[in-house]
Amino acid sequence: MRRRLGESWWRALSGAGLDQQRWRSWPAWTRRAIKATVALVAGLVLIALFGVWSSSALAIAAAVLVLVVPSWDRLRVGGRPVGKWIPGLAVLGIAVAYPYYLDSMPQMPVFGPFPAVSTMVVMAIFAMMAIGLNFVVGYAGLLDLGYVAFYAMGAYMAAWFASDQFSNKHINLGAVGLFPGWAGIHLTIWLVLPMAGIATAIVGVIIGLPTLRLRGDYLAIVTLGFGEIMPQVAQNGNDLFGFNLTNGTGGITPVDGPGFGNWAQANLHLLANYLNAGNFDAVFFWTALVLVLIAVFCSSRLRDSRLGRAWVAIREDETAAAAMGIPLMRTKTWAYATGAFFGGVAGAYYASYRSGTFPDDFKFNISVFILCMVILGGMGNIWGVIFGACFLAYLNQEGLANTGAWINAHFHSNIQVPNYEFGIYGVIIVLVMLFRPEGLIPSSRNAAELHEGVHDEPLYDVQQGGGLPEAAA
Amino acid sequence: MPTLAAVLLGLLLVWLVVNFVQGPAYFITIFFIGLTLGAVYALVALGYTLVYGILELINFAHGDVFMMGGMFSATMILSVFHLGAHPSTVSLVLAVIVSLLVAMLACGVLNAAIERIAYRPLRNAPRLAPLITAIGVSFILQDVAIGWKGPSYTSVPQVLPRGNVFSISGVTYTWEKLIVVLITLPVLLALIWLVQRTRQGKAMRATAQDRDAAAMMGINVNRTISFTFLIAGALAGAGGLLYALYFNQVRYDTGFQLGLIAFTAAVLGGIGNLPGAVLGALAIGFIQAFNEGLTWHTPGSDWTQSIVFSILILILVFRPEGLLGERSPEGG
Numbered sequence: 072m073r074r075r076l077g078e079s080w081w082r083a084l085s086g087a088g089l090d091q092q093r094w095r096s097w098p099a100w101t102r103r104a105i106k107a108t109v110a111l112v113a114g115l116v117l118i119a120l121f122g123v124w125s126s127s128a129l130a131i132a133a134a135v136l137v138l139v140v141p142s143w144d145r146l147r148v149g150g151r152p153v154g155k156w157i158p159g160l161a162v163l164g165i166a167v168a169y170p171y172y173l174d175s176m177p178q179m180p181v182f183g184p185f186p187a188v189s190t191m192v193v194m195a196i197f198a199m200m201a202i203g204l205n206f207v208v209g210y211a212g213l214l215d216l217g218y219v220a221f222y223a224m225g226a227y228m229a230a231w232f233a234s235d236q237f238s239n240k241h242i243n244l245g246a247v248g249l250f251p252g253w254a255g256i257h258l259t260i261w262l263v264l265p266m267a268g269i270a271t272a273i274v275g276v277i278i279g280l281p282t283l284r285l286r287g288d289y290l291a292i293v294t295l296g297f298g299e300i301m302p303q304v305a306q307n308g309n310d311l312f313g314f315n316l317t318n319g320t321g322g323i324t325p326v327d328g329p330g331f332g333n334w335a336q337a338n339l340h341l342l343a344n345y346l347n348a349g350n351f352d353a354v355f356f357w358t359a360l361v362l363v364l365i366a367v368f369c370s371s372r373l374r375d376s377r378l379g380r381a382w383v384a385i386r387e388d389e390t391a392a393a394a395m396g397i398p399l400m401r402t403k404t405w406a407y408a409t410g411a412f413f414g415g416v417a418g419a420y421y422a423s424y425r426s427g428t429f430p431d432d433f434k435f436n437i438s439v440f441i442l443c444m445v446i447l448g449g450m451g452n453i454w455g456v457i458f459g460a461c462f463l464a465y466l467n468q469e470g471l472a473n474t475g476a477w478i479n480a481h482f483h484s485n486i487q488v489p490n491y492e493f494g495i496y497g498v499i500i501v502l503v504m505l506f507r508p509e510g511l512i513p514s515s516r517n518a519a520e521l522h523e524g525v526h527d528e529p530l531y532d533v534q535q536g537g538g539l540p541e542a543a544a
Numbered sequence: 545m546p547t548l549a550a551v552l553l554g555l556l557l558v559w560l561v562v563n564f565v566q567g568p569a570y571f572i573t574i575f576f577i578g579l580t581l582g583a584v585y586a587l588v589a590l591g592y593t594l595v596y597g598i599l600e601l602i603n604f605a606h607g608d609v610f611m612m613g614g615m616f617s618a619t620m621i622l623s624v625f626h627l628g629a630h631p632s633t634v635s636l637v638l639a640v641i642v643s644l645l646v647a648m649l650a651c652g653v654l655n656a657a658i659e660r661i662a663y664r665p666l667r668n669a670p671r672l673a674p675l676i677t678a679i680g681v682s683f684i685l686q687d688v689a690i691g692w693k694g695p696s697y698t699s700v701p702q703v704l705p706r707g708n709v710f711s712i713s714g715v716t717y718t719w720e721k722l723i724v725v726l727i728t729l730p731v732l733l734a735l736i737w738l739v740q741r742t743r744q745g746k747a748m749r750a751t752a753q754d755r756d757a758a759a760m761m762g763i764n765v766n767r768t769i770s771f772t773f774l775i776a777g778a779l780a781g782a783g784g785l786l787y788a789l790y791f792n793q794v795r796y797d798t799g800f801q802l803g804l805i806a807f808t809a810a811v812l813g814g815i816g817n818l819p820g821a822v823l824g825a826l827a828i829g830f831i832q833a834f835n836e837g838l839t840w841h842t843p844g845s846d847w848t849q850s851i852v853f854s855i856l857i858l859i860l861v862f863r864p865e866g867l868l869g870e871r872s873p874e875g876g
Contacts (some may be wrong), residue, residue, distance in 0.1 A: 214672045216679075281861045288602050288675050292807070293860050296853035299804070307846045435800075439679055446676060490695065494687025500680030504673055505665055521669065 110136055128177045134165065166360060170353035183473035186465050188352035194464040195359035196421045201444040201460035202366045202453065203413030208442065209451035209517070210379060211406035212386025213283070214291040217298025218441050220278070221271045221411040223305060223433040225418025228267035230323035230428035232258045247330030247344040260329040260423050264362075264416050271415025272408040279407040283400060286389070298438050305430035317430065324427030329358065355424050362420060363457070366413050370453050373409065382406050383451075387520060436493055440467070443496045446503055449510025451517040458512055467492065549862075563838045569714030574837035575830070580721045580790065582829025583728040587783030588806035589813070589821040590735065591655075591776035597816035598752045598772045600671070604678035605658055607803015608685035609777050613651045613784020614794035615689055617643050618700045621788070629701045636703055640789070644727065647781035655777025656770045664766070682800065689796035697793040704789050724786050731782050732822065738775070739818065748772055752816070801849070805832075808856040814866025823867060828852060 084094055094102065114132040138158050146154030169191060176185040186194065200222060207215045230236060233246060235255040243249065245259030258266070282293040309319030317323065330344035348354045373379045381402045384392040393399050422428045440463065448459025466474075475488025488495075503510065509518035564571045588610050595603045620643040621627050627639055662681050666674040704720035711717075739745040750758040751768045759765050787802070788794050809828040813820025831852065836845040843851065859866065 212670075212672070214675065282857070285860060285864070288600075288671060289860055289864065291672070291675060292602065292811075293857050295804070296857045300850045300853050303847070303850045439683070442676070442679075490690060491687045493683045494690070497680040497683030497687065501662055501677050501684065504669075504677045504680065505662070508669065508673055521673070 127172070127175045131177075134161075138162075163360075163364075167357065170350060170356065181474055181477050182470055183477065184469075186469055188356050190465060190468040192352060192355045192359050192424055193421075193468055194461045195356065195363050196417050196424070197441065197444065197464040198457045198460040199359070199363050199366050199417040199420075200414055200441050201448070201456045202363070202370050203410045203417065204441050204445050205370065205451065205453070205456045206373070206382075206406050206410035206413070208445050209456065209514075210374060210386065211382040211403060213403060213406065214288070214442075215294045215407075215410070216291045216435070216438050216442070217278075217294035217296070217301070218410070218414055219433045219435065219438040220294075220298045220301040221275060221414030222418040222421075222437065222441075223301050223430075224271040224274050224411075225267040225415030226422040226428040226432070227305065227317060227323070227418075228270050228415065229260075229263050229419035229422035230317075230326050232256050232263050232266065233260060233327040233423065234323050234325065236318065236323050245332060246327050247332055248328055248346055257327055259332075260327065260419075261331075263423075264419050267419035268412040268416040271418070272412040274415075275407040275411025276404055279404045280400075283403040283407065295435065295438075298435055302430050302433040305433060320430060322427055322429030322431075324429075326422050326426050326428065328426065329355075329423055359420065359424075362416065366416075367453055367457070369409075369413075374453075378402065378405055383516065439493075439500075440496060443500055445510075447499055447510060449513040449517070452510065452512050452514035455510050455512030455514070459510070463496070466495075471495070559841065560834070563834070563840050563842075566840055571838070572715045573717075574833050576717050576721055577837060578830035578833030579826070580724045580829070581833055582826035583725050584783050584786050584790065585802075585806045585809050585829050586822045586825035587728060587731065587779045587786070588803060589809040589825045590732075590818060591779045591783075592803075592807050592810040593813075593815055593818060593821040594748075594772055594776045594779075596810070598748060598769055599663070599674075601663065601674050602678065602807065603663075603776070604675070604803070605662075605681040605685055606655070606776065606780060607799035607801075607806065608682045608689075609651050609655050609658070609799070610780040610784045610787070610803060610806075611689060611794065611796065611799025612654060612685060613647045613781035614788040614798060615693055615698065615784070616647045616650045616781065617785040617788040618693075618698050618794055620646055621700055621703060627701060627703045629703065630705070631703055639703070640723075640727075640785075644782060644785050647785045648778035649781070651781030651784065652774040652776075652778035655780065656774045659770060659773040664769075686796045686800065693794075693796070695796060697795045699793045700788045702792055720790060724790055727782065727786060731779065735775070735779065736818070744768075744771060805849075805852050808852050808859075811856060812859055812866055814868040817866065817868050820866055820868035827867075828855075831855070 081091060084091070114136050138161055143154040143157045144152070146152075146157065170188045173185060173188065178184055200218070203221070204215060204218050207213050207218075233256070235253060237256055238254040240256050241254060242256045242258075243253075244257070244262065246257035247259070249257060278294070278297050282290060285293060305317045306320055308317030309315050309321075328344060328346040330346070331339070331341035333343050335341040336343040342348055342354060345351065345354050345358075381392070381397045384395065384397055385399065385402060389399065441460075444459040444463045445456050446459070447463065448457065449455025462470075471489045471492055475486060478488065479485055507513075508521040588607065591606050591609075592603060595601060595606065621639060625635070625639040625643070627635065631639070658681055662677045663674045666677060704723055705718075707719050709717045709719055709722050739748060747758070747763045747768045748771070750761065750763055751765055751772075755765050758768075784794075784799075787798070805828060806825065809824035810821045811824070812827055813822070813824030815821075832848055835842060835848050835851060
């Protein structure tokens with residue numbers, strides 16, 4: 072981001088007739104004054120874009136400028152480079168405080184109001200799923216078109232272990248908010264989340280072991296097959312040889328909400344039952360943020376680990392990686408299991424938030440939706456993936472409806488924009504793959520791979536009279 | 545592993561035989577339904593196999609091109625020829641032939657245009673890039689169909705006659721099923737002639753074998769690839785017409801599911817192998833018809849998709865070269 076800004080700064084300068092040398096020859100205070108003026112103008116443009124001269128718009132502009140303009144990476148305290156943490160922490164702080172200042176936010180141009188807190192919960196959950204898919208697609212380079220199967224597995228784990236589904240059992244382990252006369256298995260959500268993750272990871276391994284020998288597009292097809300079978304099993308699972316596993320198309324509802332129980336509320340000031348909280352959505356949002364943070368932490372630590380480097384090696388050249396002694400199957404299976412883990416946790420949390428699990432939620436479309444987040448944001452880059460997930464989940468929840476309303480109001484048309492949701496995602500996928508295959512916020516390594524290409528310049532694309540093809544760019 | 549396969553096949557055989565003994569006439573009627581389904585699948589599966597043979601690309605948008613073929617046909621029959629149910633023979637033959645040609649041409653051009661816009665710029669990219677683009681194109685086509693015909697079913701009148709060709713001791717074969725096969729056969733024969741006997745077909749086969757070597761022999765590779773997409777699209781268009789006529793309804797998502805099933809058929813027969821695609825399509829057609837029609841210990845239509853995809857997964861994992869086999873899907 073910062074380097075990009077620097078590059079565009081130099082380009083703007085040379086556009087104005089100033090080369091780098093001449094710029095540097097000026098006294099420092101002149102340069103600083105010019106930079107400050109440009110930043111001020113940029114801020115004013117930003118405010119003008121928001122259309123209102125309100126204090127909150129000013130605050131947004133100030134926050135953006137403070138985060139983007141100074142060279143935070145150079146800041147050192149006591150010789151330790153603390154600067155690189157500041158933008159991330161600031162963004163986190165802004166996110167945590169979001170429910171408190173949402174009401175004073177201005178209208179956005181075209182998109183309308185800022186997303187509601189309930190939308191933010193969904194955005195955070197999808198961010199977690201996208202981080203999970205990023206392990207498989209972004210790091211290991213295995214195209215998974217059936218990620219929804221993991222989401223479904225996690226959601227059904229929550230539905231089985233935190234609802235009345237198996238009504239001949241009577242098990243309660245720390246669940247909150249049970250009605251008198253409850254039946255079934257009720258475990259506390261804090262146990263269900265890791266259980267869902269682990270069960271889903273095991274499913275990932277089971278799916279992965281026979282199929283990961285296949286390369287590229289065939290793996291994609293097999294995962295797609297699993298992704299199609301899973302919802303059908305969920306849909307028809309109300310009578311598996313007489314056993315009601317998934318309650319069919321009706322789905323399983325209600326699923327218990329999270330909570331820490333009365334003892335924790337009395338002694339630790341933790342919330343006893345989320346569903347009774349006044350700021351219901353905000354509590355769910357903060358918990359989702361914690362889950363996302365855990366996912367981000369695991370993702371960034373794993374990326375730089377031995378395993379993560381093995382994934383990247385496999386993505387770039389499977390044969391070479393195998394020749395260097397990387398165990399292909401084990402490494403790929405780990406990528407699958409890790410990705411599945413986060414998909415499962417996100418699915419279980421979503422089931423708890425929506426208080427239900429329905430087979431209609433697990434269509435192929437959702438797999439592509441999550442894949443689209445990863446591609447749009449930038450395969451392999453955690454921040455890119457989170458951005459892609461937040462943006463698309465927002466579009467899906469509110470953005471498209473708002474944008475459609477804006478378009479219809481301004482052009483006197485009557486287009487049901489949300490109907491064309493997946494066509495819009497299709498356009499996004501095609502445009503990104505054609506013009507910016509590394510995504511909006513790329514990781515430099517993926518970008519290099521995508522621009523270099525994997526094949527030599529083919530003979531048949533050589534222009535007439537152009538002589539020999541140039542050495543691979 | 546071979547023993548397991550043998551046991552499974554044996555069980556399948558027992559299941560078929562028991563079902564046959566329980567009602568031979570009914571069984572054969574179901575068999576004819578399977579044949580008709582297989583014919584439609586074959587047209588779509590051939591498109592997958594042609595494109596995969598030449599580019600090693602799974603053209604996800606192919607099923608949606610097929611769906612657009614159904615939409616074109618529906619438009620021709622409803623708005624251009626204004627056919628109702630039970631039209632006269634002359635107008636029926638004329639309408640079907642003209643609609644067939646229009647649908648084939650439109651879908652061929654559409655498919656070639658998709659290749660030009662969305663796949664050709666990515667020819668040197670990693671293999672997953674055009675695959676992802678293909679998924680995007682698939683969604684775009686579906687939404688084009690929503691914008692054009694709306695999100696609900698477009699119904700096509702029953703123009704094909706439903707009378708019996710023959711009815712022997714309870715076994716009936718209706719005209720509509722025969723017509724579907726009668727339209728499919730010449731299209732398939734023309735395709736085989738084109739690929740095996742013509743200069744253009746030779747260029748296609750050469751390009752599929754080795755693109756660079758073909759270029760050195762003076763073959764215009766880009767044009768050959770475009771031509772292959774044109775042919776594949778035309779086959780999908782023909783399939784779309786037959787689907788619209790036989791099932792009497794098309795919807796924006798018709799192509800996606802059917803495309804996946806047809807792709808399974810192509811993999812089953814050995815992708816890249818033209819006779820294999822037809823064989824695989826017939827096999828899938830029978831599997832679907834028997835699963836949905838037979839009564840003795842049959843999973844039923846709720847499970848058709850799961851069965852088809854399980855076959856796909858099993859084939860890919862245990863015999864990736866398919867029944868007839870040509871190239872290894874490992875890609876290697």
